[in-house]
Amino acid sequence: MASNVYGDASIASALERGNTLPARWYVEPEVFRAEKERIFHRTWQYVGHTGQVSSVGDFFTTLLGDIPVVVVRDTEKAIRAFANVCRHRGSEVVLECAGNRKTLQCHYHGWTYNLDGTLRSAPRENEQREFAKDTLSLAPFAVETWGPLIFVNPSRAAPPLHDVIGELPAIFERAGIDFAQMRMLRRDVYEIAANWKIVVENFNECYHCPIAHPKFSAVIDTNAYRVETDHEYFSTYYGPILGSPDNGVNYATLWPNVLFSLYGNPPNLQAITVVPIDAGHSRQVVDYFFAGDASEAQIRSDVEFSDLVTREDIVLCESVQRGLRSGAIEHGKLMLSRERGIQHFQKLVYRFLGGE
Numbered sequence: 030m031a032s033n034v035y036g037d038a039s040i041a042s043a044l045e046r047g048n049t050l051p052a053r054w055y056v057e058p059e060v061f062r063a064e065k066e067r068i069f070h071r072t073w074q075y076v077g078h079t080g081q082v083s084s085v086g087d088f089f090t091t092l093l094g095d096i097p098v099v100v101v102r103d104t105e106k107a108i109r110a111f112a113n114v115c116r117h118r119g120s121e122v123v124l125e126c127a128g129n130r131k132t133l134q135c136h137y138h139g140w141t142y143n144l145d146g147t148l149r150s151a152p153r154e155n156e157q158r159e160f161a162k163d164t165l166s167l168a169p170f171a172v173e174t175w176g177p178l179i180f181v182n183p184s185r186a187a188p189p190l191h192d193v194i195g196e197l198p199a200i201f202e203r204a205g206i207d208f209a210q211m212r213m214l215r216r217d218v219y220e221i222a223a224n225w226k227i228v229v230e231n232f233n234e235c236y237h238c239p240i241a242h243p244k245f246s247a248v249i250d251t252n253a254y255r256v257e258t259d260h261e262y263f264s265t266y267y268g269p270i271l272g273s274p275d276n277g278v279n280y281a282t283l284w285p286n287v288l289f290s291l292y293g294n295p296p297n298l299q300a301i302t303v304v305p306i307d308a309g310h311s312r313q314v315v316d317y318f319f320a321g322d323a324s325e326a327q328i329r330s331d332v333e334f335s336d337l338v339t340r341e342d343i344v345l346c347e348s349v350q351r352g353l354r355s356g357a358i359e360h361g362k363l364m365l366s367r368e369r370g371i372q373h374f375q376k377l378v379y380r381f382l383g384g385e
């Protein structure tokens with residue numbers, strides 16, 4: 030196994046003891062660059078849902094790490110994903126965030142790609158002596174769906190998505206989430222001045238809930254909150270509703286940057302992506318799914334509640350970023366009885382950065 034500066038064995042043993050990753054891993058642009066290559070360029074990431082590309086020609090754009098991506102429904106009705114990077118001189122092909130097109134025409138000089146990514150035409154191509162169009166397709170990425178959720182992996186060696194999500198579909202089912210009944214009704218976007226790992230880690234523990242989320246803690250039993258870290262690529266949490274122990278909220282953190290909140294009664298799913306922007310900034314994208322018969326009042330109260338909790342979390346995450354950036358501590362110390370989910374996540378960060 031090739032090792033590198035991030036594969037230092039002393040970090041592995043420190044993580045085992047409940048130390049957190051080195052503070053500088055949350056701050057230094059060099060570490061961020063390594064994460065883009067070793068994590069975001071080679072893992073499955075949630076990009077959006079099938080309702081966004083329901084008809085032929087529907088498309089949307091997004092980022093995987095720093096790679097611009099376009100997801101499109103092609104003429105064969107297949108969902109495809111490509112690097113949204115023109116083979117002419119590297120402009121993004123599509124600038125819009127979503128729409129419907131017959132072709133993907135680059136906004137710079139007009140090179141025009143079919144919905145399957147092949148180059149259809151380029152202005153003045155007849156003036157070239159040789160123009161091997163068939164070698165100038167958009168770079169294709171692996172796409173797979175799980176229910177309505179679309180995942181993309183830029184790696185040529187992408188494993189099947191189901192190897193990564195494992196038993197998560199069964200866990201969703203047990204939590205009362207039936208994708209066939211769910212509709213995506215709302216997307217909220219938050220800009221956060223904190224490293225993406227801080228945002229994921231904050232979602233991975235409820236040790237902070239009694240102090241930082243008074244309204245949440247008046248509903249969820251934060252003493253009985255349980256964490257499971259037995260799965261390779263995700264951890265799960267269960268928060269029983271106070272006074273109703275058989276009824277609760279399930280949470281799951283899927284490597285590297287997808288957070289789910291699941292509630293079965295009535296069904297409500299949030300798929301939350303933490304998009305890395307730079308070492309000190311991330312974007313949190315919250316997709317809300319509700320059952321088809323959800324009332325306006327239920328939707329409004331769920332969204333208001335989770336927006337409140339998210340805003341409280343943003344204060345925490347930005348504060349951690351300032352603290353880690355200051356250089357005042359070399360690393361943190363986990364309360365493992367409550368924060369094993371963070372350890373599970375940090376071991377994956379270490380594993381992907383450090384070697385394989």
Ligand code: FES
Nearest residue numbers: 115117118135138
């Ligand atoms: S960069 Fe796309 S057509 Fe020139």
Ligand SMILES: [Fe+2]
Nearest residue numbers: 231237242342
């Ligand atoms: Fe929180």
